[in-house]
Amino acid sequence: MKYGIVVNTGPYTHQASDTAYHFTAAALGKGHEVFRVFFYHDGVNNGTRLGVPPQDDRNLPEKWSSLAQQHDLDLVVCVAAAQRRGLLDADEAKRHGKDADNIAPGFRISGLGQLIEAGIEADRLVVFGD
Amino acid sequence: MIKKFLYLNRKAPYGTVYALESLEVVLIGAAFDQDVSLAFIDDGVYQLTKAQNTDDIGMKNFSPTYRALGDYDVNKIFVDGGSLEERGLTVDDLLPLTYEDEDDDWAEKPSIRVVDSGELAALIDEQDVIFSF
Amino acid sequence: MATLHTVNKSPFERNALESCLRFTTPGSSVLLIEDGVVGALRNTRLAPRIAQAMENITFYALGPDIRARGLEESRIIDGIRIVDYAGFVDLTAEHDRVQAWL
Numbered sequence A: 001m002k003y004g005i006v007v008n009t010g011p012y013t014h015q016a017s018d019t020a021y022h023f024t025a026a027a028l029g030k031g032h033e034v035f036r037v038f039f040y041h042d043g044v045n046n047g048t049r050l051g052v053p054p055q056d057d058r059n060l061p062e063k064w065s066s067l068a069q070q071h072d073l074d075l076v077v078c079v080a081a082a083q084r085r086g087l088l089d090a091d092e093a094k095r096h097g098k099d100a101d102n103i104a105p106g107f108r109i110s111g112l113g114q115l116i117e118a119g120i121e122a123d124r125l126v127v128f129g130d
Numbered sequence B: 001m002i003k004k005f006l007y008l009n010r011k012a013p014y015g016t017v018y019a020l021e022s023l024e025v026v027l028i029g030a031a032f033d034q035d036v037s038l039a040f041i042d043d044g045v046y047q048l049t050k051a052q053n054t055d056d057i058g059m060k061n062f063s064p065t066y067r068a069l070g071d072y073d074v075n076k077i078f079v080d081g082g083s084l085e086e087r088g089l090t091v092d093d094l095l096p097l098t099y100e101d102e103d104d105d106w107a108e109k110p111s112i113r114v115v116d117s118g119e120l121a122a123l124i125d126e127q128d129v130i131f132s133f
Numbered sequence C: 001m002a003t004l005h006t007v008n009k010s011p012f013e014r015n016a017l018e019s020c021l022r023f024t025t026p027g028s029s030v031l032l033i034e035d036g037v038v039g040a041l042r043n044t045r046l047a048p049r050i051a052q053a054m055e056n057i058t059f060y061a062l063g064p065d066i067r068a069r070g071l072e073e074s075r076i077i078d079g080i081r082i083v084d085y086a087g088f089v090d091l092t093a094e095h096d097r098v099q100a101w102l
Helices: A016-029 A041-047 A060-071 A079-085 A090-095 A113-121 B018-032 B042-048 B064-072 B081-086 B117-125 C016-022 C034-040 C047-053 C063-068 C085-094
Strands: A002-007 A033-039 A075-078 A107-110 A124-128 B004-009 B035-040 B077-080 B098-101 B107-110 B112-115 B129-132 C003-007 C029-032 C058-062 C081-083 C097-101
Touching (some): A002 A016, A002 A041, A002 A113, A016 A033, A016 A060, A016 A124, A016 C085, A033 A041, A033 A113, A041 A060, A041 A079, A060 A075, A060 A107, A075 A079, A075 A113, A079 A090, A079 B018, A113 B129, A124 C097, B004 B018, B004 B042, B004 B117, B018 B035, B018 B042, B018 B064, B035 B042, B035 B117, B042 B077, B042 B081, B064 B098, B077 B081, B077 B117, B112 B117, B129 C097, C003 C016, C003 C034, C016 C029, C016 C047, C034 C058, C034 C063, C058 C063, C058 C085, C081 C085
Parallel strands (some): A002 A033, A002 A124, A033 A075, B004 B129, B035 B077, C003 C029, C029 C058, C058 C081
Antiparallel strands (some): B098 B107
């Protein structure tokens, strides 16, 4: 089965991004394909590499990055939502004259069309949020 | 392949960003020529109230954008009658959303259909994809 | 064409579960996750409503979330099935679509 996953909440405040992570890992573990994980609303905050959680806490952005690396996952952060919230890759930072970027490895920034495409391509779209 | 897409809205505007960012998905999604329906349930019905005025909260009033949905061929807008009723609202409190029916000499028709929970449950059960906000 | 409904809010905080139950059709399933697992407990104000809904809807609850909240599985209403994340994945595959009552 081919999955599209939507994550609408940031890490730590809501459990939803943890649940989305566990669901995605379980789907991959069962041999399903994950077409794309799309991060929207505050979900874009899962894509920062600058978080420094305490050592005894999980580091969700790192967990997503590592899952992406292991399974060649497509982690897409919505550009409009990301710009509002200060989540930038190097190109975006340059284009908007910002002095830093913060996107985590394995994530890429793209448009909402990627979410629609996930809805079209996937057999199941599963939404996690607030 | 054309899929049936339902955007299900259950949150009031302005208090959280979900209504605005849901509308942004609908507008982008309209370019993909899918079979789109919108449903407004629970506090989602407040997204469609007319006379929204955000001057004093410093946020953009995005409600006029709903009026443009007809131009994007998004004209199946289902509102839960029970949600209206328990909030003391009627369809007259909502934006008069319309579209031009190309199969009927471009006659202007209302996009909003007030339906009961059974009809909405059936609508949910016939979708390929549900975007919930 | 059965739908899997997910509910991730406590019924004591939000109306997600009650709304979900208004829009489910016979043969559908409801999976309670995150704070939503509170809705699976016995002897709550919502329990009679769940019992009534169970006549034609199958209920599931996510075990990891039940245990995380210190709620033993013995406190869960009889007939609600406990699943893990792999079981959650199976449910999404077995149903035709997923509706999340956020």
